[in-house]
Amino acid sequence: MAFDSTATSTGIPPLIKDGVFSVSASIVIDAPRDVVWDILMDWKAYHEWNPFVRNQYLTDASKRPLPADQQTPRAGAHLFIHPVHIPPSFDPPRFLPASSSHEIITAMDTQNYRCAWVTAEYPTWILRGERWQALVEVEEDGRKKTRYDTMEVFSGSLAYVVMGLLGDGLRKGFIAMAEGLKTRSEDRLRET
Numbered sequence: 001m002a003f004d005s006t007a008t009s010t011g012i013p014p015l016i017k018d019g020v021f022s023v024s025a026s027i028v029i030d031a032p033r034d035v036v037w038d039i040l041m042d043w044k045a046y047h048e049w050n051p052f053v054r055n056q057y058l059t060d061a062s063k064r065p066l067p068a069d070q071q072t073p074r075a076g077a078h079l080f081i082h083p084v085h086i087p088p089s090f091d092p093p094r095f096l097p098a099s100s101s102h103e104i105i106t107a108m109d110t111q112n113y114r115c116a117w118v119t120a121e122y123p124t125w126i127l128r129g130e131r132w133q134a135l136v137e138v139e140e141d142g143r144k145k146t147r148y149d150t151m152e153v154f155s156g157s158l159a160y161v162v163m164g165l166l167g168d169g170l171r172k173g174f175i176a177m178a179e180g181l182k183t184r185s186e187d188r189l190r191e192t
Contacts, residue, residue: 010147010151011114011149012114012151015132018155020156020160021153021159022153022154023151023152023154023170024149024151024152025175025177026178027147028138028182029145029146030143030185030186030189031188031189032144033146035188035189036113036181036185037110037113039181039184040133040148040181041073049180049181049183050180051176052085052086052174052176052177053081053177055081056079056080057071058073058078059102063080065080073108075108077105078120079104080100080101080102080103081101081103082100084098085099085173086166086172086173087172088169099166101119101121102121103117103118107132112134114132114134116132116133117130118130124155125156125157126156127162128154128155128156129152129154131150131151131152132150133148133149135147135149136149146185148178148181
């Protein structure tokens with residue numbers, strides 16, 4: 001199955017055309033983009049609201065965490081995402097250990113409220129995942145709100161295995177993360 005995203009209204013640029021499968025989620029959040037972005041970039045607090053990606057942090061190429069003063073996301077940095085709960089849950093995994101992923105950040109566009117990374121663990125012909133997250137200002141019910149869009153396209157020979165074993169769990173995870181971001185952002189606004 002080929003994937004070709006040419007929609008610019010999502011804030012996500014066109015992704016690879018030869019992907020095996022993709023996972024996406026989109027949700028409208030009744031909060032300003034700045035509020036939503038701050039929550040999305042506060043990786044240390046993911047465990048409080050995100051049932052899918054419980055934590056992520058910058059590392060060196062060997063997956064050793066960088067010091068706290070070097071945890072500012074930037075293009076070219078290594079990102080370790082762990083634990084990842086598939087299916088999404090706030091509880092510890094019951095049968096299998098939590099997943100993890102080693103990525104390289106390819107875009108950190110704070111001006112346009114979007115970021116992206118690609119898989120760093122495998123040669124691209126074996127497995128490549130390209131994930132984008134973007135916040136777009138929308139008008140709904142006469143008010144400005146924020147739409148969160150996220151998409152990951154998987155390619156390479158191992159992508160067929162990932163699709164078969166984890167595809168449904170990944171879809172549920174993307175949706176759960178979007179819903180958690182919405183709840184956290186709207187709660188934050190009510191608290192102020």
